[in-house]
Amino acid sequence: MIAEKAVLGSMLKENYLVSESNLSVEQFGDSTNRNIFRAMTELRKANKAVDIITLLTSNDPIDLGGANYLSDLSNYSQVEKFDSHVGAMLEVWRNREKKNILQLAAMEDWDIDRVTSELAALTDNRVSDHSDIETLLVDVYETPxxxxxxxxxxxxxxxxxxxxxNGFQDGELTVLAGRPSMGKSDVMLHIAKSSGWQGYLPIIFSLEMPDKSLRDRLIASTGRFSRIRMRDPYTMLTDTQKSKWSQAIGHLSNTKIQIFDRPGQTISEMRMKTRKMMNQHKGLKPIIIIDYLTLIRSVEKESNNHLRISEITKSLKGMAREFECPVIVLAQLSRAVEQRQDKRPLMSDLRESGSIEEDADVIVFLYRDSYYTKEEADNVLELIVAKNRNGPVGTVLTAYNKFTGEVLNLEADSKRTAV
Structure with missing residues (x-):
């Protein structure tokens, strides 16, 4: 009952959850809650706001428990825990239906196959995951x-x-890892901009850096402004650079980048915020970027760090599949890198590498030789694709301007620097 109230209260707060939940009226145990959800669904289908006033004026208030009951639902709203509440509600529904099935089976003397089939259907209450091979083969019969x-x-x-x-693929988890100051954040922002300009919806969960810092980095790399000069643009930018300012701002705004910068976010919170952005920007495929892995807050109070990271990486992979979009997460490497003569990262340098290596579809390491040699003329940034579940591995050389944060194809104007 409480879970049902929490679900309905969250739907009152965020209307898009009514359709996104994939729930049905019958899954609510309380008759009043069933009526409320039915009324919400009808309003949503009619493209009307789902709030207390529209609910009361469109239905008999008695059927909905009255104004006080609807108002009380708002107190149960916990949008960030919506998935958990839906799960708890469905578990109650399954147990209720299981008892009904077993009772009916006993009364009507069902055969065992029918009982098994009916019980199995209870686990398939939201999305079917079944495909038969014949149907799958028909889809590709004429492909060649x-x-x-x-x-x-x-x-x-x-x-x-x-x-x-072949780009960052839907449903895949990519880990972008490197030691501090290798350029992870700049590569992350470069990916966000590039995908945004190509019609994707980049959603950045920045658990370390505030949104304004990301904004300034994006402006610097887009307009080729030195980040040192960005500290005081009015005084330090030249007239020529100021003339390019509005052009850079306009170009950047076309990326549609969305930033959530609250520290300590959970995967559940990220899922809810992603759902909301997808609802607001219909037609745009999201690409989710998280900075960074070990700053994600685990729901479970797990003292074992390996188990905690394992839970998080599996949840990230699940999120990629649920939203059918790429998920990219940044990760730090252990200090073991610094002890070797060749400091290029290895898979074992990933903190809690076992679970990350198992769950990630793609692992890309960042390495700059100039970080260690202090050779200013060396602007090469290596992107070492160490794991690629559906493709080749190898090293991609890029040019990195550490003054502006710009990342470039090495062959294309790689010697550009900030002024």
């Missing part, structure tokens, strides 16, 4: 004889990397 467009994933903006990976 019909020319079709090869669908690329979300672009990184780096030609060789996109060729190797």
């Amino acid at each position: 004889f019909i020319k079709s467009e090869i669908k690329s994933g979300a672009p990184s903006g780096l030609v060789k990397l996109d060729t190797m990976m």
Whole structure:
């Protein structure tokens, strides 16, 4: 009953959850709650606001428990825990239906196959995951004889990397890892911009850096402004650079980048915020980018760090599949890198590498030799694709301007620097 109230209260607060939940009226145990959800669904289908006033004026208030009951639902609203409340509600529904099935089976003397089938159907209450091989084969029967467009994933903006990976693929988890100051955040923002300009909806969960810092970094790399000069643009930017300011701002606004910068977010919170953004920007495929892995808050109070990271990486992979979009998470490498003569990262350098290596579809390491040699003229940033579940591995060389944060294809104007 409480879970049902929490679900309905969250729906009152965020109307898009009414349709996104994939719930049915019958799954509510309380008759009043069933009536409320039915009324919400009808309002949503009619493209009307779902709030207390519209509910009361469109229905008999008695059927909905009255104004006080509807108002009380708002007190149960916990949007960030919506999935958990839906899960608790469905568990109660399954147990209720199981008892009904067993009772009816005993009364009507069902055969065992029917009982098993009815019980199995209870676990398939939201999305069917069944496919038979014949149906799957029919879909590709004529594939070799019909020319079709090869669908690329979300672009990184780096030609060789996109060729190797065919872009960031839907349903895949990519880990972008490196030691501090290797350029992880700048590569992250470069990917966000590039995919945004190609019609994706980049959603950044920044658990370490505030939104205004990301904004300034994005402006610097887009307009090729030195980040040192960005500290005081009025005084330090030249007239020529100021003339390009509005152009950079306009170009950047076309990316539709969305930033959530609250520290300590959970996967559940990220899912809810992603759902909301997808509802607000219908027609745009999301690409989710998280900075960074070990700052994600675990729901379980797990003292074992390996188990905690394992839970998080599995949840991230699940999120990629649920939203059918790429999920990219940044990760730190252990200090073991610094102890070797060749400091290029290895898979074992990932903190809690076992679970990350198992769950990630793609793992890309960042490495700059100039970080260690202090050679200013060396602007090469290596993107080492160490794991690629559905493609080749190898190293992609890019040019990195540490003054502006710009990442470039090495062959294309790689010597550009900030002024």
